[in-house]
Amino acid sequence: MSLYTLFLLSLFFTINLQVKALRSPIEIENFTRTLLNGFTPSNSPTPLPIEPTNTTSSPPPLVPALFVLGDSSVDCGTNNYLGTFAHADLLPYGRDFDTHIPTGRFSNGRIPVDYLALRLGLPFVPAFLAQGGGVQDMIHGVNYASAGAGIIFSSGSELGQHISLTQQIQQVADTFQQFTINLGEAAATDLISKSVFYLSIGSNDYIHYYLRNVSRVQTLYLPWSFNQLLVTTVKQELKNLYNANVRRMVVMGLAPIGCAPHYLWQYNSKNGECVKEINDMVMEFNFAMRYMVQQLVQELSDLSITFCDVYEASMDIMRKREQYGFKVTTDACCGFGPYNGWILCLSPEMACKNASNHLWWDQFHPTDAVNSILADNVWSGQHMNMCYPLSLSDMVKPNGEQSDEE
Ligand SMILES: *[C@@H]1O[C@H](CO)[C@@H](O)[C@H](O)[C@H]1NC(C)=O
Ligand SMILES: *[C@@H]1O[C@H](CO)[C@@H](O)[C@H](O)[C@H]1NC(C)=O
Ligand SMILES: *[C@@H]1O[C@H](CO)[C@@H](O)[C@H](O)[C@H]1NC(C)=O
Ligand SMILES: *[C@@H]1O[C@H](CO)[C@@H](O)[C@H](O)[C@H]1NC(C)=O
Numbered sequence: 001m002s003l004y005t006l007f008l009l010s011l012f013f014t015i016n017l018q019v020k021a022l023r024s025p026i027e028i029e030n031f032t033r034t035l036l037n038g039f040t041p042s043n044s045p046t047p048l049p050i051e052p053t054n055t056t057s058s059p060p061p062l063v064p065a066l067f068v069l070g071d072s073s074v075d076c077g078t079n080n081y082l083g084t085f086a087h088a089d090l091l092p093y094g095r096d097f098d099t100h101i102p103t104g105r106f107s108n109g110r111i112p113v114d115y116l117a118l119r120l121g122l123p124f125v126p127a128f129l130a131q132g133g134g135v136q137d138m139i140h141g142v143n144y145a146s147a148g149a150g151i152i153f154s155s156g157s158e159l160g161q162h163i164s165l166t167q168q169i170q171q172v173a174d175t176f177q178q179f180t181i182n183l184g185e186a187a188a189t190d191l192i193s194k195s196v197f198y199l200s201i202g203s204n205d206y207i208h209y210y211l212r213n214v215s216r217v218q219t220l221y222l223p224w225s226f227n228q229l230l231v232t233t234v235k236q237e238l239k240n241l242y243n244a245n246v247r248r249m250v251v252m253g254l255a256p257i258g259c260a261p262h263y264l265w266q267y268n269s270k271n272g273e274c275v276k277e278i279n280d281m282v283m284e285f286n287f288a289m290r291y292m293v294q295q296l297v298q299e300l301s302d303l304s305i306t307f308c309d310v311y312e313a314s315m316d317i318m319r320k321r322e323q324y325g326f327k328v329t330t331d332a333c334c335g336f337g338p339y340n341g342w343i344l345c346l347s348p349e350m351a352c353k354n355a356s357n358h359l360w361w362d363q364f365h366p367t368d369a370v371n372s373i374l375a376d377n378v379w380s381g382q383h384m385n386m387c388y389p390l391s392l393s394d395m396v397k398p399n400g401e402q403s404d405e406e
Contacts, residue, residue: 061121062396064191065141068113069168070200072147077104077127079147084160086147092351096368108355109368115375128171135182144168150204151230169237193247200252223281231288249305251293253286256314261332261341262363272330286311306390313377313386327357334362
C-alpha cells in the first residue's frame with residue numbers, strides 16, 4: 001500500500017469518525033464492557049428489520065438455526081457497532097439488497113449466508129451485536145462475523161476494532177449459555193447439535209498481516225509454515241466448537257485474493273492478470289484447510305463437516321464468465337483508479353450502474369451475483385461441486401437419504 005493511499009485512508013477514517021459521532025470512544029468502551037459482561041441491549045443503533053420478503057408460505061426449516069463466524073465475506077452488520085475503517089453502512093453498499101438499505105454487508109446485495117439461510121428455510125440471521133440478547137432473537141441463529149477479523153488475533157488491527165475469531169467463539173459460548181439457561185440443557189444441546197455452523201475467515205491474515213509483513217512475519221514464516229500456523233489454529237477452534245456440541249460445520253476456503261482489484265492495481269497487473277504469488281498462497285491455504293477438515297472427519301466420527309473451495313469455484317466463474325452472465329471480471333463495480341482498485345468504495349457516484357455484470361463489487365469483495373452462485377454451489381454443487389466431502393443440502397438431509405449428485 002503506498003503512502004498516498006495510507007494518507008487517503010487515514011483522511012477517510014478521520015472524516016468517517018467525525019461524521020459518525022455516535023461511535024464515540026465512550027460507546028466503544030461500553031461495547032468492550034458488554035463484551036466482557038455478556039451482551040446487554042444498549043443505545044447502539046437500532047437494528048434494521050431484515051426479513052426475507054415472504055416466509056409465510058415457506059416449509060418448516062431444515063435445521064433449527066444457522067450460526068456464522070468469519071470476516072467481511074459474511075459480516076452482516078457487526079462492524080456497524082465498532083470503531084473501524086471496515087464499515088459498509090453507507091450507500092452504495094446494500095443498494096441491491098432486499099431492503100435497498102445498507103446493513104453492514106460488504107456487497108451491493110446479499111452475502112452467501114443470506115442465500116443459504118433461505119435454502120435452510122430460515123430468516124436472515126441477525127448480527128450478534130444487533131440483536132437484543134434474548135433467546136427469541138437468537139433462536140434461528142446468530143452471525144458473529146466481523147470485517148477485518150482474522151485467524152490471528154492481531155490481523156486487521158490497523159483498520160481499528162474488530163471481533164477476532166477467538167472472541168467470536170467466546171460469543172458463541174455466551175449464546176449457548178443463554179440457550180441452556182432459557183431452554184434447559186437437553187433442548188439447548190439438541191438445538192446446537194442440529195444447527196449449521198458456517199466459518200469463513202483467513203483473507204485478512206494475508207491481506208492485513210502476511211502480505212504487509214507485519215511484525216516481520218515474512219522473515220519468521222515462509223508461506224507454507226504460515227499456512228500451517230493458521231490451519232492449526234482453526235482446527236483448535238473447530239474442536240472447541242465440537243466440544244460445545246456443535247456437529248454440523250461448513251468451512252469455507254479463501255477466494256482468489258490475487259485477482260482482487262486492489263491487488264491488480266497494487267501489482268500493476270497487465271491485462272487484468274491475477275497476482276500469482278498471492279493466489280499460490282491462497283491455494284496452499286485451501287489445500288491445508290481441506291486436509292485438516294479430512295482429518296477432523298476421521299478424528300470425530302459423529303461430526304458432519306465439509307470444506308468448500310471458494311478459489312476453485314471462483315476460477316470456474318472467471319473461466320466461464322459469459323456462461324454465468326458476467327462482462328467484467330477485473331474491475332470493481334465501485335472504487336477509483338486502475339481496476340477501481342486503488343481507492344475504497346466511498347460514495348454512490350463511484351459505483352457502476354449494473355453490478356450484476358461484475359464479479360467484484362469493491363476492491364476486495366464480490367458482488368451479490370457471485371455470492372448467489374457460490375451459495376448455490378455450497379448448497380448443492382449446482383454449477384460446480386466445491387464442497388468436500390458433502391454439499392450443505394446433503395449435510396442437512398435426514399439420516400439415511402442418499403444424494404443423487406453428479
Ligand atoms: C454507556 O453505558 C452507560 C451505562 O450502561 C450509559 O449510561 C451511557 O449512556 C452509555 N454511553 C454511551 C455513549 O453509550
Ligand atoms: C406471501 O406469499 C403468499 C403466496 O405466495 C401470499 O399469499 C401472502 O400474502 C404473502 N405474504 C406476505 C406477508 O407478503
Ligand atoms: C519483512 O520485514 C523485515 C523487517 O522490516 C525485513 O527485514 C524483511 O526483508 C521483510 N521481508 C520481506 C519479504 O519484505
Ligand atoms: C444487468 O446485467 C445483467 C447481467 O448481464 C442483466 O441480466 C440485466 O438485465 C442487467 N440489468 C439492467 C437493468 O440492465
